Amino acid sequence: xxxxxxxxxxxxxxxxxxxxxxxxxxxxxxxxxxxxxxxxxxxxxxxxxxxxxxxxxxxxxxxxxxxxxxxxxxxxxxxxxxxxxxxxxxxxxxxxxxxxxxxxxxxxxxxxxxxxxxxxxxxxxxxxxxxxxxxxxxxxxxxxxxxxxxxxxxxxxxxxxxxxxxxxxxxxxxxxxxxxxxxxxxxxxxxxxxxxxxxxxxxxxxxxxxxxxxxxxxxxxxxxxxxxxxxxxxxxxxxxxxxxxxxxxxxxxxxxxxxxxxxxxxxxxxxxxxxxxxxxxxxxxxxxxxxxx
Numbered sequence: 001x002x003x004x005x006x007x008x009x010x011x012x013x014x015x016x017x018x019x020x021x022x023x024x025x026x027x028x029x030x031x032x033x034x035x036x037x038x039x040x041x042x043x044x045x046x047x048x049x050x051x052x053x054x055x056x057x058x059x060x061x062x063x064x065x066x067x068x069x070x071x072x073x074x075x076x077x078x079x080x081x082x083x084x085x086x087x088x089x090x091x092x093x094x095x096x097x098x099x100x101x102x103x104x105x106x107x108x109x110x111x112x113x114x115x116x117x118x119x120x121x122x123x124x125x126x127x128x129x130x131x132x133x134x135x136x137x138x139x140x141x142x143x144x145x146x147x148x149x150x151x152x153x154x155x156x157x158x159x160x161x162x163x164x165x166x167x168x169x170x171x172x173x174x175x176x177x178x179x180x181x182x183x184x185x186x187x188x189x190x191x192x193x194x195x196x197x198x199x200x201x202x203x204x205x206x207x208x209x210x211x212x213x214x215x216x217x218x219x220x221x222x223x224x225x226x227x228x229x230x231x232x233x234x235x236x237x238x239x240x241x242x243x244x245x246x247x248x249x250x251x252x253x254x255x256x257x258x259x260x261x262x263x264x265x266x267x268x269x270x271x272x273x274x275x276x277x278x279x280x281x282x283x284x285x286x287x288x289x290x291x292x293x
Contacts, residue, residue, distance in 0.1 A: 002098040006078055006086060012050060012061055014081045014096060015043050017073040024069065029229075030236035031065045031080055033073065042236045045080050047202060049134055049267065055253070060134045060202070060269050084132075102128055106282055121274065129274040135197035137163060137266040138252055143210055144169040147218045147264070150204065157195045163266055166191045169216065199270020205230075207244040208262035219262060 006014035021035035031043045045063040052058035065080045066088060073079065077094040086096040104125055113120035121129075141147065150164040151157055206226040208215070215223060227243040234241050250257040257263060274280075 003089065003092070003095060005098045006081060006096050007076065011043060011080070012048060012063075012082065013085055015079045017075055017077045017079055020072070020074050023067045023071045023073065025236075026065060026067065026069055027232075027236075029233050031067065032236065033079060042238065043080050044233065044237065052133065056136050056138075058134045058136060060132055060267075101283070104128075104282075119280070123273075126273040126275060129278075129280070130271050131274070132269060133272050134202070134267050134269040135195075135199065137193065137196060137268065139163065139166075139193045139264040139266070140252055140257070141166060141219065141262055141264065143208075143215045143219065143260045143262065145219060146216045147222060150222065150264075151195075151201050151266070153201055153204065155201050156199070157201055157268060158198045159194065159196055161195045162192045163195055164193065164264070166193070195266075195268060197268045197270065199268045201266060202269050203265075203267040205244065205265040205267070206262055207246050207250060207257070207265065209246055209248065209250060209257045210260045210262075214260060215262070222264065223262065 007016050017033065017035075019035040019037060019039075021033050023031065024034045024040070025032040029044065029046045031045050033041050033043070035041070043065075045065055048061045048063060050059045050061055062083045063080050064083055067073065067079065074094070078096050081096045085098060085100065087099050089095040089097045104121075111120075146167040146169065148165040148167055149162075151161070157163075204222060204226065206219075206223040208223055212220055212223055223244060230244060231242045233239075246257060248256055248259070250263075252263045
């Protein structure tokens with residue numbers, strides 16, 4: 001079954017060729033294939049985010065392709081796969097294998113840690129079963145708000161780090177702030193939203209209800225950078241959405257995104273060891289040794 005799953009799952013985990021064809025384009029975010037009948041298929045690769053336990057926490061997925069431009073594919077060849085779940089099959093070129101297990105010494109032992117269906121694991125085992133999660137921080141701002149010193153993409157951030165500084169237009173009119181003024185601004189929570197998580201800042205996305213021309217220059221710059229990424233992906237996949245422009249139906253933490261406001265979405269990804277509430281399945285498919293005492 002580890003050879004079959006890739007052929008029966010969604011494109012968030014793996015994608016296979018439905019016809020003979022050829023790879024015509026490969027970028028950081030899109031793989032494009034042209035099939036024998038002339039049809040084209042664009043497949044999103046790179047970093048994607050799946051749903052998580054809450055609106056503020058999601059699971060990151062990294063999809064890659066083993067293919068190069070000009071390479072031919074046949075029916076059933078793997079076009080893209082999720083590196084967290086699959087590896088290339090060393091015995092079958094063009095295929096991948098599911099990888100979801102790790103070896104562990106398991107003891108069947110009645111103790112306070114094994115009440116009902118509970119179990120206990122060591123700290124080292126928790127680290128071995130580490131997963132990766134993405135914290136989504138959403139900051140709602142008015143179009144006139146000046147956004148200063150946003151964290152750089154790729155920066156390693158921690159809980160108390162500042163995501164960006166938010167300045168009212170009246171204050172911005174006075175020119176650049178002094179170091180003392182910036183330090184004061186950092187102490188005002190509403191003007192200096194914190195990361196409230198730890199990891200690497202992977203993406204800043206801007207969704208806005210209104211026109212770009214009505215934004216402050218700093219907010220507009222962030223929105224245009226976000227729009228460029230959205231448009232590039234949408235164009236390759238032949239989707240209608242071409243920007244981060246939304247309407248009143250957009251909700252942020254259950255509240256409507258009002259006209260002439262935007263939401264800055266910061267995606268922060270970091271490791272998380274196995275812990276309380278996590279589930280596991282023990283399968284005795286390796287050598288089992290039982291010692292009775």
